[in-house]
Amino acid sequence: MPSETNPEKPVALRSDNPHEENGLFEHSSNSSFNEKRRVSELESIHSKIAEPGQGEKGNILSQYSEKQVMQMGRNYALKYDLDPDLFARAAALARTPDDFNAMPFITEEEKQALHKEHTKKWHIPSKLIQVIALGSMAAAVQGMDESVINGALLFYPNYMGVGKGEYNRFGYDTDMIEGLINGAPYLCASCIACWMSDLWNRHLGRKWTIFWTCLISALTCFWQGFTNTWYHLFIARFMLGFGIGIKSATVPAYAAECTPKQIRGALVMLWQFFTAVGIMFGYVACLAFYHVGDHGIGGGLNWRLMLGSACIPAIIVLFQIPFVPESPRWLMGKDRHKDSYDSLCQLRLDKIAAARDTFYQYVLLQEEASYQGIPTWKRLVEMFTIRRNRNGALGAWIVMFMQQFCGINAIVYYNSTIFIQGGFTEVDALTASWGFGMVNFLFAIPTFYTIDTFGRRNLLLFTFPLMALFLIWTGLGFVAEDGTKTQTGIVASGVYIFSAIYSAGEGPVPFTYSAEAFPLYIRDIGMGFATATCWFFNFILALTWPKLVSSFGRTGAFMWYAAWNIAGFFMVLWFLPETKGLTLEELDEVFSVSTRKHAIYQTKSILNSFQRVVLRRHIDPLPPLYEHQKRLAVTNPDWNNKTETAHIE
CATH class of the missing domain: 1.20.1250.20 (MFS general substrate transporter like domains)
Known part of the structure; x- marks a missing residue:
């Protein structure tokens, strides 16, 4: 389970350069990884987040409050010479993209465009x-x-x-x-x-x-x-x-x-x-x-x-x-x-x-x-x-x-x-x-x-x-x-x-x-x-x-x-895992399941379906292989001394 974070204090995104302050969040460490640790940690994290579990698919920004996320968006805009107010609102929208109708800071014109994006997906610029x-x-x-x-x-x-x-x-x-x-x-x-x-x-x-x-x-x-x-x-x-x-x-x-x-x-x-x-x-x-x-x-x-x-x-x-x-x-x-x-x-x-x-x-x-x-x-x-x-x-x-x-x-x-x-x-x-x-x-x-x-x-x-x-x-x-x-x-x-x-x-x-x-x-x-x-x-x-x-x-x-x-x-x-309906980056979880586990699961699935459909036996279907677990994916491993498992739910 992830460790508790101060709800009023923004946490750290991984810096583009470990020796340069990100500008979005406070940093408590500027040390960098050595290459061996970087490779092994990435493989370890990818392996752990892909373990089947009972969590639901979640937006990684849902780990933060709306206030935190809006501050993140505002700071991002200031850093890169963009509109702070627009990006504060956009960051909140990115946190819960389907809830735009309930957001008072989203204008009616913007709500109409977002509604059209959801309901008329082929209406494109x-x-x-x-x-x-x-x-x-x-x-x-x-x-x-x-x-x-x-x-x-x-x-x-x-x-x-x-x-x-x-x-x-x-x-x-x-x-x-x-x-x-x-x-x-x-x-x-x-x-x-x-x-x-x-x-x-x-x-x-x-x-x-x-x-x-x-x-x-x-x-x-x-x-x-x-x-x-x-x-x-x-x-x-x-x-x-x-x-x-x-x-x-x-x-x-x-x-x-x-x-x-x-x-x-x-x-x-x-x-x-x-x-x-x-x-x-x-x-x-x-x-x-x-x-x-x-x-x-x-x-x-x-x-x-x-x-x-x-x-x-x-x-x-x-x-x-x-x-x-x-x-x-x-x-x-x-x-x-x-x-x-x-x-x-x-x-x-x-x-x-x-x-x-x-x-x-x-x-x-x-x-x-x-x-x-x-x-x-x-x-x-x-x-x-x-x-x-x-x-x-x-x-x-x-x-x-x-x-x-x-x-x-x-x-x-x-x-x-x-x-x-x-x-x-x-x-x-x-x-x-x-x-x-x-x-x-x-x-x-x-x-x-x-x-x-x-x-x-x-x-x-x-x-x-x-x-x-x-x-x-x-x-x-x-x-x-x-x-x-x-x-x-x-x-x-x-x-x-x-x-x-x-x-x-x-x-x-x-x-x-x-x-x-x-x-x-x-x-x-x-x-x-x-x-x-x-x-x-x-x-x-x-x-x-x-x-x-x-x-x-x-x-x-x-x-x-x-x-x-x-x-x-x-x-x-x-x-071959399925990739339908996932963002390009969220596919990390799917591809981190081992091929051996995937092959065994799919073989069991065929046998299970044969028994239920052909032999008409009343047996429970297999549990899902993939669960997109909520995780604190945007933390910089150097900003505090938490272990890797502290960022995984």
Whole structure:
């Protein structure tokens, strides 16, 4: 239980600098931690606060009286040259955000804005709409980069002498060369680019990182259209990976940091939704340029236009960047508190809401303030040595790995080839590919509702078995006689239904989940790790699919990925906690439960449900695994001599 505090005397937030007075509260000590104590204490605290108990989920400011909290807000405003009266009222609002109607110091105009925020969550400011548009178009860049190679595959391999199922004069397997070219961007993204995202974000900020990565994407797409050899095309596509890798680590984090928690999941999900839109338009470009003649250009003009067309959405993003605000969390991390508040004023309906979120964000981030300035390599180590971080990394790894090994991108990159092998003509195959992209896009729409209603984990548990089933269905279609309507019908229906199920689960969840899984001080590195995982296994899939088909056969290749979907179901069941409905910082408690405890609990839960639902036995359900216990999270361990357990209830 926490020790008693003087109700009239404010207590101490953790200082941004242990040797500098915070200005909000009185300090009784200015000593700093040594690194070993800092790491061990953080892991210990995270472990203890996550133990299941009977406490209810609580706002950490509820540990203080309203008078204390208003003084905290007033002092914060004075320290950072903000409006003291506004922040005093906003601090009280942050303490009990649902009780605004009972607060006499909140004006009627402010109450109307807060009521609208609660009851009409999609009534959002124009600047937040611009942020959504930016993130959406950046995702479309990603989608087109991925899908235009599908149409080009019908032409460039013959011109460059790859993908013929034989060895060239240098002894290289041409199937592997084809896979290497297709997977080149993801090799670069996973091995180099994603690990640069932290450096770029720290120095450039979120939105300007997006600007430069889209510029790289535009230039390299243009470059691909001028290549004449397979190794020249490989180099151009490898350089494209710098745009893909860093951007994919940045955009979801930017969206998560700009949006209120009520719609955070849906807006972060826009990344995958508009990636699906980009994939669809990539197929449209392939169809549009299919009949373009050579016009005297060696190797043909059509596939060059297909690859180059992906630069169009990237150029649109370049013109959007100057008109959107920077991430308020990034600005606060740079100690630019007034700029952070100004940014939130553009992203919230009223100044009182912006001040509330600014202050509460600051209070929550004090836990992490002592970790600012930690070298990158130490933060990378702490991502795996501190349980809370390690569990977040494991969850992000699972969803990113399974996004690739569910088999979706084998279809995205090679579906024209798959459809041709299933009895389609080239034009019909490209049309069927466009249909695949349309299904992928349309069935992502319901997840705007389901991702924050049913949750990330439940969507995955429901969809993995179904994806396995329809991959088996598709694979069995190749057993039918080649070129028959039976074969084309089975293959097309299997691919389309698989795409629809993917779009409802493993499609939108990974980037949303990964953006939530890491605390702020390692979020850039964590997103780099997550996207590196995604792109590395994307590269492995693109590289190995041609060889997998030639070795296992078409049916065996689909069965291989069906088996991985079954494995994915159990990985999610045992090791993936739910993140729905929690603030980014409050997720610390969820990710601090040990994986062993989580796996045992979920196994017992399955057995318990089986007995109650199937065997109809009257047994009590298991107690909840997670309890968001009230805790004094904003205390500085140096301001008095209390033990760690004194801050835990």
